[in-house]
Amino acid sequence: EPEVTQTPSHQVTQMGQEVILRCVPISNHLYFYWYRQILGQKVEFLVSFYNNEISEKSEIFDDQFSVERPDGSNFTLKIRSTKLEDSAMYFCASSDQGGTNEKLFFGSGTQLSVL
């Protein structure tokens, strides 16, 4: 089965630094997402992206966050100035349709640790 690939698997950064988390969605998919899970808490929706623009975002996704699809294959999440509370597992996902019944394909996640 095709896979969503995320790199790196672990990222350690200092508070205030910028980080970019990278994802390669499944090649024919059109809808892209970022979710995160803080240790011991629920998996939370951050943002969805379609047709080169954000289609929906959560309250968590403030001005410190941005997403980009810089070429035909990558989908990135940038955190401009990391905070301690940004430490979490970040999951990228993609789907070929946008409907609520559609299956999301998730990557294995990037564990971000902010020191």
Added chain:
Amino acid sequence: GNSVTQMEGPVTLSEEAFLTINCTYTATGYPSLFWYVQYPGEGLQLLLKATKADDKGSNKGFEATYRKETTSFHLEKGSVQVSDSAVYFCALSHNGGYQKVTFGIGTKLQVIP
């Protein structure tokens, strides 16, 4: 708002035991319901889904029935295997929109031989 509540683990079972992981939800309208599974070192994978009341989703011996009257979507398997050890997430997706999925906290299942 929409939310999902599932039993907190970890759940430890012997091989061939019966599994139930409870899940209830709060949602407006008619959400679709999912169970995702995360095996160690891997991403979340869709295990099964149900899109309307009384639908039963099933896959790999797991089943869950969409119960609108009790707002529940409990996961069951008659005989678990060691390879079923993973974290199981109950989830729902909102009406309309772009697959903004609301997840439960996840239940870790450990099956011992």
